[in-house]
Amino acid sequence: MYQEQVTIKDIAKKLNLSLSTVSRALRNHPDVSQETRKKVLALAEKLHYEKNPLALSLRNQKTFSIGVVLPEVANSFFSSVLSGIQHVAHEAGYNLLITLSDESAAREQENLKHLWRYRVDGILAAVSKETSSFEHFEAILGKIPIVFFDRIWANPQVSKVTVDDYEGAFTATKHLLAIGCKRIAHIAGPSNLQVTQNRLEGYLAALRQSNLSVDQELIIDGGFSRDFGRQATQQLLALPQRPDAIFCVNDRSAIGCILTLKERQVAIPEEIAVIGFTNSETATIVSPTLSTMAQPTLALGRLSMNLMLKHLNQEDFIPEHQVLKTNLIVRQSTDRTPSS
Amino acid sequence: MYQEQVTIKDIAKKLNLSLSTVSRALRNHPDVSQETRKKVLALAEKLHYEKNPLALSLRNQKTFSIGVVLPEVANSFFSSVLSGIQHVAHEAGYNLLITLSDESAAREQENLKHLWRYRVDGILAAVSKETSSFEHFEAILGKIPIVFFDRIWANPQVSKVTVDDYEGAFTATKHLLAIGCKRIAHIAGPSNLQVTQNRLEGYLAALRQSNLSVDQELIIDGGFSRDFGRQATQQLLALPQRPDAIFCVNDRSAIGCILTLKERQVAIPEEIAVIGFTNSETATIVSPTLSTMAQPTLALGRLSMNLMLKHLNQEDFIPEHQVLKTNLIVRQSTDRTPSS
């Protein structure tokens, strides 16, 4: 029922030329007369000829497509990173194959296999929260370039782009200390993830630097969701000695935290101050507005794809780890200045 | 630097078999002895052989991939629809090529061209807010199946899946009337979009049914963003006679609306009630929580992809328009019961 696509062969036939001549004319190869080139280009234009990327890929052993492994996209952080990736990829003539694991390790494996089968030229990956084994990535290691971003594989042999989670968490905790908090809780992420560990470390370091003892019952791990933030907050409120501040591993759990505190009539930030991590859109919607560590999401995407391009274009693969700075944004949830 | 992929040829060579025999063995073709099949499968397993989808696509003139044309993905509505699409596509063995236009009509054209060049088997599209001409889709019309969802092309020749925007808007407006509002404003979307028009029509119909005159200055068009919601709200507040309710074309603009009203110390819902459309995650974060018309986003995605599969699997293309129901969700922003 559907029309067929125009090929080089159609053009050659109509013009009584050989396939190679047409092919050459189409690619501005020098060895073809002005006259024939004109004729070929004109006809190609007229017939809406488009070269078949599949055939090209097969022939050149290069697909010009990059596989993207993502947990989910209904998430302002990842969708924004994705935008950054997209822009750079598009400019460089690369095509994106985006796969979503829905935070499932099994699905992630399938997706990776699919991308590999598809002969993508490289893979950009942020692993699922369930991912603790990396065999599926190991299998590809050294065969095509892999760049991890944010949710990385802590393997020195692969390239990664992250934000400075340690320093970000350190800064966030220091900020809470600076406004007078003494008993700071941490709602952490899934414990297998590197991000989670780094943020936890930053938090601990800040406490230590202020000579505060670490209270294990103030550390709740580990999830990223709003619901998890809610549960963890309930748990913290049930403590005999409540915290006076909560540092959440991300904005989503911080939102859950704030909503729960409000329901329980806890004054924010007077009784408990709250800070998140990411600076998502929702941070300015919730009331009180949420203080947070801003991550340069677009830049993270751009850098990741740029690093991929670098690997693609040079013969020798030298893994790199690029680290971006985060930025403290103070909003109402930690604003304890007298005026407020 | 990178290893090469295993092909049928490698297996044939190692086993001293012909390409065809190996190919048959791999696909469980009956005409091959148990013995050779076993040997082939064993070696294929051992070498991690994976068939090359590019070669298959080229040969079968079928890519098993569907192009998805989206405005953006940092948007809970579209990302959720995308999830629905993904699930169905994955189950059916189809692959998704997702393109983002960032709400730019020019980018959308490019993307469509790219997908076409890529020989996708079909296209799933929600157009950008800028899109008013449909030539790029026209060029493909009848060549491969196209299914529009939500942001559709009002052309009877293509298939579409939408929610009942007219009825949803009608219900939302009726709800505002039911709680006693008499001067209902509408912050509309970009005027070229069908969604926008249908929601406007539903709003107008509800007013007419209640014998209320339509005040043109209460209708502000057209955008989808939070910022637009803010501007439009400012405009409405500047009116000599303020509205007592605002029906926003979507949740994002409704959030902008609520935030602005709060800044201006307008009581919600007592002075001005607000209702949105979509039921995004943010609706329960903002304070007061936002009443809205819930859209079955996942179902929308699933249905769209299912319709695509139907078109793909039958010879004759009969366009369909499937319409899903919306659901009124009452929250604080329109809760005027005495108890509250």
Place this chain on the structure above:
DNA sequence: TTGTACGCGTTATCAT
């Protein structure tokens, strides 16, 4: 300057 022949990986058709 143009054409021929082959290869990219796979499968269908036609032998044997």
Place this chain on the structure above:
DNA sequence: ATGATAACGCGTACAA
């Protein structure tokens, strides 16, 4: 039961 060959669309080494 197995093998040779052509074809999908394109590019290129080689020949003319």
